[in-house]
Amino acid sequence: MTRTLVVAGHGMIGHRFADRLRTLDTSRDWHIVILAEEPHPAYDRSALSGYLAGRSRGDLTLADRDFLADARVELRLATALARVDRTAHVVVTRGGDHIRYDALVLATGSRPFVPPVPGRDLAHCFAYRTFEDLDAIRRVARPGAQGVVVGGGLLGLEAAYALSRLGVRPHIVETAPHLMPAQLDPGAAEVLHRRATELGLRLHCGTGVAHVHAGPDETVRAVTLGDGTALDVDLVVFAAGIRPRDELAEPLDLARGERGGFLVDALCRTADPRVWAIGECAAVQGRCHGLIAPGYAMADSVAAQLTGREGQSFDRTDDATTLKLLGVHVATFGAxxxxxxxxxxxxTFADGIARYAKIFLRPDTGTVLGGILARDTTGSTSPLRSLVGHRPPADLERLLLP
Structure with missing residues (x-):
């Protein structure tokens, strides 16, 4: 007998889960109903800046023809989950449709964090999250305009670089002392700072936006920073991080993690045996993970569980990243x-301010715990990750900074 699986959300993680389930469900036990809040199928949000650079929506779309044509998949676009009756096992959409489920997977993702600064709601203030956000930015951006990007993390750097390619001269404002504070230490960040400055990005670290000011037409005209700096600007882009979309936790009577997110165990199970949470909205053993790779690992684990296989327990002490930003190869591995x-x-190994690496070793055994790299060359961290748990080789410096 066919069972009904409801997936709340069709972002990158929700799509990965549904697609993986299709592959594993060889006996065709599941009918998959996907509630997609956006009016289009899942797309590669990590490549969203390419959309401003000229790539089409179709170029970024993840759902291929086989997925969209699969009779087992019912994709409901522009349809958000409004509430859930866990006793009757029924979800209700905002449009009033009732859908009975045998399993419910919450993949609601996250929302942009917009600091509560005066003027943040003015015209020409934007988030940096969806196709619609970028369409709005493109309509306003013009060569020679001045812009402020709030946030110096990965998303903020992408947004600033995308604006520069549209001819906008961007400032980056980051409250931490340096760029990408969640991934990099000051030494690695210095390599990134140098390259950003060479590309014309103007950095304001260690301060925040205190006020966004309107001009006579009620659009953005200036920004005041916390250190008193005044900037004349034409638009503001908020890329200061994300917060888990967990607003359904209270009406579902499901626990949240300490910093938000649906609280789940190492197998992404909530306290309700029919309900799972994956991706940015999930607090796995209390911790949310904002990167794509952990979300994909969660999706694969739950897909395995729902098809009678053993799901991989999620123990993500290693949030490794390998990124190419502004022509700088940035990587972290291990802890x-x-x-x-x-x-x-x-x-620490450093070659001026162009290449930098730091390795962490256990004090008792001398084995590698993890590391941070920033350099102008491309490369892979795969051989470096294999060092974790082992003593470093004699040619470690050459391996880190070839």
Whole structure:
């Protein structure tokens, strides 16, 4: 007998889950109903800046013809989940449709964080999250205009670079002392700072936006920073991070993590045996993960569980990243944050301000815990990740900075 699976959300993680389930469901036990809040199928949000650079929506779309034509998949666009009756196992959409489910997977993702600064609701203030956001930015951006990007993390750097390619001269405002504070230490960030400055990005670190001011036409005309700096600008883009979309937790009577997100165990299960949460909205054992790779691992685990296989427990102590930003190869591997326990030994290699690497070693055994790299060349961290748990080789410096 066919069972009904409801997936709330059709972002990158929700799509990965549904597609993986299709592959594993060889006995065709599941009918998959996907509630997509946006009016189009899932797309590669990590490549969204390419949309401003000229790529089409179709270029970024993840749902191929086989997926859209699969009779087992019912994709409902522009349809959001409004409430859930966990006793009757029924979801209700905002349009009033009732759908009975045998399993419910919450993949509601996240929303942009917009700091509560005066003037943030003015015309020409934008988020940087969807096709519609970027369409609005493109309508306003013009060569020679001045812009402020609020946030110096990965998304903020992408937004600033995309604006520069539209002819806008961007400022980047980051409250931390340096760019990408969640991934990089000051030494690695210095390599990124140098390259950003060479590309014409103007950096304001260690301060925030205090006020966005309107001009006579009630659009953005200036920004005041926390350190008193005044900037004449034409648009503001908020790319200051994300927050989990967990607003359904309370009406579902499901627990949240300490910092938000649906609280789930290592197998992404909530307290309700019929309900799972994956991706940015899931607090796995209390912790949310904003990167794509952890979300894909969650999606694969739940797809395996729902098709009678053993799901992989999620133990993400290694949020490894490999990124190419502004012509700089940035990578982390292994554990780069070490709360509690003995302080690791830090070994740093640097070549001026163009290449930088730091390795963390266990003080008792000398084995590698993890590392951070920033350099002008491309490369892969795969051989570096294989060092974790082992003593470093004699040619470690050449391996890190070839």
């Amino acid at each position: 780069t944050v070490h709360p509690g326990g003995p302080r690791p030994v830090e070994v």
